[in-house]
Amino acid sequence: MSQMKHLRQSEVPYSSHSIERRRMRRSFVSLELMYSGINGDDVLIGDGSAVDLSEGGVGIRGNCPVKIGMELTLFLYLPDEEEPLFVSEVIVSWTKGSLFGVELNGMSLRDGDRLRALLHAQSAAQAESVQ
Numbered sequence: 001m002s003q004m005k006h007l008r009q010s011e012v013p014y015s016s017h018s019i020e021r022r023r024m025r026r027s028f029v030s031l032e033l034m035y036s037g038i039n040g041d042d043v044l045i046g047d048g049s050a051v052d053l054s055e056g057g058v059g060i061r062g063n064c065p066v067k068i069g070m071e072l073t074l075f076l077y078l079p080d081e082e083e084p085l086f087v088s089e090v091i092v093s094w095t096k097g098s099l100f101g102v103e104l105n106g107m108s109l110r111d112g113d114r115l116r117a118l119l120h121a122q123s124a125a126q127a128e129s130v131q
Helices: 109-130
Strands: 027-039 042-053 057-062 071-076 085-096 099-107
Touching: 027 057, 042 109, 057 085, 071 099, 085 109, 099 109
Parallel strands: none
Antiparallel strands: 027 042, 027 071, 042 057, 057 099, 071 085, 085 099
């Protein structure tokens, strides 16, 4: 269904001069996703892709604008898996044009394990590509 793509450092969507607030190591990825939430009286449904991923959050390039502090639900389509990873609650922590970052808050134990397995595999693949 979706494919994971390794990004070269030149493709990283963030400035090296930005303030780093992350507490967890992130992996640069390209995974399809869908997000939804409430914006005032309107229901927001957006599509996009994850550009980076950690146990604590996701960097997203989306097609629907969001605001800092907005609560969203996230469906992340993992490679070679039919069922998306479901996060019932994420909070938008920053925005810059079509890019935004979310903090992962509400995830089942099973989906948390799936995320950790993906990150472990991604980390191993990136380490191999360096050697």
